[in-house]
Amino acid sequence: MSGEMGMFISYLKKKDLKLTDQRKIILDVFLKTERHLSVEDLYNIAKKKDSSIGQATVFRTLKLLREADIAKEVDLGDGKTRYEHKYGHEHHDHLVCLECGRSIEAVDSKIERLQDGLCRKHGFLPQRHKMEIFGICKKCR
Amino acid sequence: MSGEMGMFISYLKKKDLKLTDQRKIILDVFLKTERHLSVEDLYNIAKKKDSSIGQATVFRTLKLLREADIAKEVDLGDGKTRYEHKYGHEHHDHLVCLECGRSIEAVDSKIERLQDGLCRKHGFLPQRHKMEIFGICKKCR
DNA sequence: TTGATTTTGAAATTCAATATCAATTATAGC
DNA sequence: GCTATAATTGATATTGAATTTCAAAATCAA
Known part of the structure; x- marks a missing residue:
């Protein structure tokens, strides 16, 4: 199991x-x-x-x-x-291409740590998050 | 105007x-x-x-x-x-409370800078992004 | 095994997002 | 200012993902 x-x-x-x-x-x-x-x-x-x-x-x-x-x-x-x-x-964000629709999974542990810090600063207990960056990918440029 | x-x-x-x-x-x-x-x-x-x-x-x-x-x-x-x-x-992320539905606007310029760096590393041209953290706010805890 | 409670799947419903289309309006060129 | 052309508008209809409904079936603690 x-x-x-x-x-x-x-x-x-x-x-x-x-x-x-x-x-x-x-x-x-x-x-x-x-x-x-x-x-x-x-x-x-x-x-x-x-x-x-x-x-x-x-x-x-x-x-x-x-x-x-x-x-x-x-x-x-x-x-x-x-x-x-x-x-x-691992935790990752998504880079979504507006041209071809493909998505790249990009990892940055620093970002996540900063997000946790941000929550703590506001007394907020995070449970999940959504993070997507939309733009144009390498191939479509 | x-x-x-x-x-x-x-x-x-x-x-x-x-x-x-x-x-x-x-x-x-x-x-x-x-x-x-x-x-x-x-x-x-x-x-x-x-x-x-x-x-x-x-x-x-x-x-x-x-x-x-x-x-x-x-x-x-x-x-x-x-x-x-x-x-x-300013740029800000949203901390959305799953209990009361309210949202806090939280600013962290470091996160944005890291996101840009992340995009650059992947040859990705960012146009906009979405970032919401869902959890429980201070008042609802 | 029993029985209270939860789960299931087909179908119906909801409702935000989007398309349609004839009438109206903006604007570039005369 | 006028005209032609293309874009815009708003009422309405349509789409389709998300969710609910409900009777029948399945789970599991006692």
Whole structure:
């Protein structure tokens, strides 16, 4: 069992929620996919494992995964909310190209540390954050 | 005439767009309002100045103002896109409280500098960015 | 095993974002 | 000022992601 599955089980226990087959399959598939997934994307992949899984469940499970700090919301500026898992990934920001739509994952641990400091200065307890820079990428310039 | 109006006129000229009464009124009202405004919010305010102004025009004008770098998109996590003007404001991030919904504007020039550096390192030309930290504010803790 | 409670999936609903289109308006060139 | 051309407008319709609904099914503590 992966660490993420353990985190999820703990989270569900804490909230008096149940561990269902659907939730297990959705998390499993989610962790194995290295992409920014919309609800529909993940639904299409999960369906292959268990054709009875519905979109609503995927939607609800992604919300739970975000609360459990296993998933991260990403906005690529196309009007759909996308998710990525945190498994095996350092913190990173997204540089989203307005020309080709591709996104680069850029890491800077200093930024995160400064963000935490900023929160502390305001007595604010951070839970998650969203950070996307939109512009033109190297190739499109 | 404010600097912003000048910026807007230049932008419109560059794009071969026209300066209309509606656009002037919408920008004027937008600059005078110190709040995070949804399209509907701004529509309701602008309507008082000129009751013939339609939502669609407000929506389209806000888009133009963002392109002209006069407006900034803000996500307060309630599913509506909001806008704030940049007039008289330093760059700032938003700390959005998940309990009470209020948002704190927090400034850290170091973060912005690091972000620019990050972009440069990836050959990326930044145009705008979105940065919101969600958590619990001082009062709600 | 039981029973209270949660979960599920199909379908319906909501609602912000966006497109449509005929009428109106801005502006460059005469 | 006029005219032609292209852009703009606002009411309305449409889209589509996000969310809710609800009866049937599944979970799990006792």
